[in-house]
Amino acid sequence: MIWPILKRDIALLLGGGRRGGALLPVLFFLAVAMLYPFAVGPDAKLLARTGGGVVWVAALLAAILPLDRLIEPDLEAGFFDQWALRGLAEEWTCAVRMVAHWLTFALPLMLATPISGVLLGLSGEQMMTLELGLLAGTPGLAALGVAVAAVTAGLRGGAALAGLLIMPLAVPLLIFGAGSLSAVGEGGIALTAAVSLVLVAMSPFAAGAALRAARE
Amino acid sequence: MNASEPSLRAQNVACRRGDRLLFARLSLALGPGDALHLAGANGIGKSSLMRILCGLLRPYAGKVERDGALALLDERPALDTHLPLGGALAFWGRVDGIAPARLDEVADTVGLGDLMDVPVRYLSTGQRKRAALARTILQGAPIWLLDEPLNGLDTASVAMVERLVAQHCAGGGLCVLASHQPVGVTGLRRLEIAEFAA
Numbered sequence: 001m002i003w004p005i006l007k008r009d010i011a012l013l014l015g016g017g018r019r020g021g022a023l024l025p026v027l028f029f030l031a032v033a034m035l036y037p038f039a040v041g042p043d044a045k046l047l048a049r050t051g052g053g054v055v056w057v058a059a060l061l062a063a064i065l066p067l068d069r070l071i072e073p074d075l076e077a078g079f080f081d082q083w084a085l086r087g088l089a090e091e092w093t094c095a096v097r098m099v100a101h102w103l104t105f106a107l108p109l110m111l112a113t114p115i116s117g118v119l120l121g122l123s124g125e126q127m128m129t130l131e132l133g134l135l136a137g138t139p140g141l142a143a144l145g146v147a148v149a150a151v152t153a154g155l156r157g158g159a160a161l162a163g164l165l166i167m168p169l170a171v172p173l174l175i176f177g178a179g180s181l182s183a184v185g186e187g188g189i190a191l192t193a194a195v196s197l198v199l200v201a202m203s204p205f206a207a208g209a210a211l212r213a214a215r216e
Numbered sequence: 217m218n219a220s221e222p223s224l225r226a227q228n229v230a231c232r233r234g235d236r237l238l239f240a241r242l243s244l245a246l247g248p249g250d251a252l253h254l255a256g257a258n259g260i261g262k263s264s265l266m267r268i269l270c271g272l273l274r275p276y277a278g279k280v281e282r283d284g285a286l287a288l289l290d291e292r293p294a295l296d297t298h299l300p301l302g303g304a305l306a307f308w309g310r311v312d313g314i315a316p317a318r319l320d321e322v323a324d325t326v327g328l329g330d331l332m333d334v335p336v337r338y339l340s341t342g343q344r345k346r347a348a349l350a351r352t353i354l355q356g357a358p359i360w361l362l363d364e365p366l367n368g369l370d371t372a373s374v375a376m377v378e379r380l381v382a383q384h385c386a387g388g389g390l391c392v393l394a395s396h397q398p399v400g401v402t403g404l405r406r407l408e409i410a411e412f413a414a
Contacts, residue, residue: 004310012296078292081272085288086311086355215272 001088002096009100012074013066022104025062026112032058033116044121051120052130052181058116059109059134060170063141066105067166068159070097070149071207080211090208098146098203105145106138129181129189136189137177140196143203144169150207154214173199221248222284222358222390224269229278230414231264237414238264240277244407246392248358251385251401254394256409262394265409266290266363269392285357289365293348295336301347302332308351319354326350327376341368349377360384360391366399375400 015021036054037047074080083093110131117127148166152158172195180188223246230240238261246252254262267273269280270288295304302319309319323329326346331339339347345368352360360381366374378401381391385403393399 001311001313004307008296008307076292077297078290078294081290081292082288082294082308083311084272085270085286215267216274 001086002092005083005088005093006096006100009097010103013070013100013104022066022108025065025105026108028065029058029062029109030112030115030119032061033119036120047121048123048126049182051117051122052126053178054120055113055116055130056133056137056174056178059138059141060167060174062109063105063145063170064163064166066101067145067149067152067162070101070145071211072149072153072158075153075211075214081215090211091204094146094150094207094211095204097207098143098200101145102139102142106134106142109138110134126181133177133180133189133192136193137173137196140173140192140199141170143196143199147199147203147206147210150210153211220283222388223247223282224284224359224390224392225281226269226275227278227281229265229268229280230276231261231268231273232276233261233264237276239409239412240414242278242409242412246390248388248390249385249403251381251391251393251404253399253401253404253406254392254409255406256396258396260409260413262396262409263290263363266361266392266394270361282359284359285355286359286361287352287355287357288361288363289348289352290363291367293336293344293351295344295347295351297337298335300333300335301328301339304336305332305347305350305354309354312355314354314356322350322354325353325380327373342370342373345369346373346376349380353380358389360389360393362391362393364395365393366395366397 013022033055040046080090080093084090113131113134114127117130122130144166148162152162152165155161173192176188176191176195180186180192225245227243229242231238244252254265256262264273268275270286271280296307305319305323306316309316320329323332326349328343328346328350331343336347349365365377369377378399381393382401385391
């Protein structure tokens with residue numbers, strides 16, 4: 001029962017004929033990396049020192065874009081109710097949605113990161129640390145996205161609220177993730193992964209509870 | 217479908233929406249072959265009772281017991297609007313583990329056999345309702361909860377729904393049907409929610 005749902009979730013989030021699909025966050029992510037050198041000037045040293053952090057901020061901001069189509073459309077259309085009637089707990093369907101979200105949002109972002117790196121003049125070593133950090137951090141970001149989207153689904157102005165909610169919650173990921181590029185080093189990636197793990201473990205339960213509460 | 221006999225019982229159920237108590241002390245018991253028509257004016261609590269019966273809404277008081285799988289048809293078709301009808305129904309077929317041949321059979325039953333290639337968003341209100349009905353039938357559950365299944369349907373389709381409900385009950389299934397319109401199914405019991413209004 002889970003497999004067809006995961007396949008549908010991925011197809012839906014990739015494109016599915018709705019608002020932008022998976023391409024929009026990637027383009028946004030690349031646009032930030034492209035604009036940054038225009039804003040601060042072509043000082044290669046400065047770019048190389050701050051570029052990694054910019055990529056992290058861009059990833060965080062790009063995570064806001066898919067939030068409004070993550071849960072809300074399927075909740076409106078009755079999909080979550082129909083799954084619940086088939087004995088599938090909301091925790092399960094939210095966990096599946098989280099996996100699909102990571103595959104369709106974070107994976108393309110990580111594939112686009114080398115392009116960002118080149119635009120910002122990052123060294124190969126920095127690029128490696130950046131990718132590892134994103135690999136550790138983006139599951140947490142995807143988990144946060146699902147939980148926040150579930151909490152705000154059905155609210156008026158929910159999309160704007162979701163963006164505001166995810167930012168502060170993602171700060172630990174940003175600190176450790178971007179920190180791994182300079183001060184904290186390798187330990188930063190381990191800490192990012194730890195934060196990510198906690199978020200991934202908690203998110204389906206938070207999102208599931210939110211969906212059930214929304215029925216009352 | 218189900219080895220054990222399907223049954224649906226509600227005991228002294230009350231429903232509160234916001235500050236209003238919609239109904240209270242409502243009891244019903246249904247077994248194989250039973251069909252029940254929940255009747256009443258708009259806003260009296262038909263849909264709320266439906267959601268309580270299928271377990272999506274917690275009753276304010278009382279309890280609901282159910283034996284057997286359940287299929288719900290409500291105002292949301294739960295079909296992907298950008299997909300062709302065939303694809304949208306096939307998704308539920310895969311979730312419910314139904315053979316693709318059965319899908320075509322059900323589509324013909326509800327008169328949508330020719331529209332399987334049309335995206336769901338191009339279907340009319342009545343066609344969407346019938347598509348949702350196809351999804352409900354496809355599930356193969358012994359308990360049917362149909363919330364306003366006749367909305368937007370033409371007279372021929374209304375007769376089709378009545379026939380399907382009668383067939384389902386004759387085959388040992390049970391059906392609860394909420395509608396503000398009269399429903400012509402032989403042996404259909406009628407429950408006026410207004411009698412339990414608080």
